[in-house]
Amino acid sequence: KPDILWLDGEWDYPSDFWKTKELVAWFYNNAESPNEICVNDRLGKETRKKYGDFFTFEYETMDEIADFKWELCRGIGYSFGYNRAEGPEDYLTAEEIVKLLVDVVSKNGNLLLNVGPKADGSLPETQVERLLEVGEWLKINGEAIYGSHPWLIVGEDDIRLLQKDNTIYVITFKWPEKELVLDILRASNKTKVRLLGLNEDLKWTQDGNNFIIFMPKQKIGKYAYIFEIENTYPNVLVVNDIFLNNDVIKAGEPFTLFVSIANPSPLEIRKNLTLELEIKWRGLVVKKMEENIKIILPAGGKLVHKVDLVIDEPGTYEVVINSKFSREFKVT
Missing domain, CATH: 3.20.20.80 (Glycosidases)
Known part of the structure; x- marks a missing residue:
């Protein structure tokens, strides 16, 4: 069947x-x-x-x-x-x-x-x-694909991230020549790193916010290179919601956008977070903003960041944060 x-x-x-x-x-x-x-x-x-x-x-x-x-x-x-x-x-x-x-x-x-x-x-x-x-x-690499699911974030540039139980799979489309530096993970005393296709653990170190993996002398594999990393903590801040102080906004008058930010880690996180905001009208970007925020959040903590905006023309708009979270609103 x-x-x-x-x-x-x-x-x-x-x-x-x-x-x-x-x-x-x-x-x-x-x-x-x-x-x-x-x-x-x-x-x-x-x-x-x-x-x-x-x-x-x-x-x-x-x-x-x-x-x-x-x-x-x-x-x-x-x-x-x-x-x-x-x-x-x-x-x-x-x-x-x-x-x-x-x-x-x-x-x-x-x-x-x-x-x-x-x-x-x-x-x-x-x-x-x-x-x-x-x-x-x-x-060689199928164990990272089958039965896995997305991590907290996609990754960036030439890196993608997957997860299975306590294992994070870091997939890079370019071979790092000497070391792979990740600012999204924090090591524990049980952390292990392995490159799929190589039957030995790789050496690593934690340097502040950077988790650094030392590469083997010889290149292994092709196309996409997968690092199996066990027993680490997230070191990322996640935007998990956006909302407005009013669903109906008046043209030319200021209003506030609230951005909810969370720390998914059992550790305190001190990092800078870049918020990229786009206001769209009929799919066209009419306003674009970027803000870098210095954040300190305790384990499992949340905060709400305020962004003040003004829209001059009436219409139905969409606000998008970091290309992910969106909310439609009307300006009268």
Whole structure:
């Protein structure tokens, strides 16, 4: 029996026309293990990214960690089926697939990668070669991908972060030549560091806010390099909510935006936090601000930071903090 009901082609008619409510009810009511099956969001033209066990995206990804399960669906090239007009240069390379996979998983997503068979059922040789290369990478690094979930933050630049129990997987797309410096972790007396593919522990040190990993003399692996780090504490400040003093704001009059900041660590954190704020109107950025805040928060502590704003023109706006948290408000 199927584990996933993956619907498509829903965009012309609503779910009542397709009778997908009845179909989904039948699917769940007849499943041997209802908790182990799922349905996507393509139930009708009104349902995509609104209803379903997971949301589907085509050829697009998320900027930050989503608070819902989602799936990136795309071809290895620009087409879902075999396209004779596409050559090897049009396909994702193995390196691009690996980096895409890591990025998607670090944002609470799943990668559904399509290959296009020819008329005789065979797969293009180049596509097969790319998939086999990705498989070789997964043989070494798959433990960080399967069964893991996003950490507190995605990471930044060429680093992505995943977690499984007490283990943090730090994934870097560039090989650090001598050392890898992380200001997001604090070591404990039980901390261990291992590079996947190398059967020995790596040396490390804690220097203030910096957790420093010393690299092996010889480069190991390719595409993306995964450090398995056990028994550390978070050393990050997390923006977990934004709210306004009033849902309706008057044009030309000051109002206050409140930003909730939390310390998820069992240790006190003393760090600078950069808040990047964007005000959008119809998707266009009309105001942009950046503020660097020096914060001291006790273990598990929270604080609310105030930002004073003025919007001169009436309309419906969206405020976005650090590309993640957003809130819509009206200016009259």
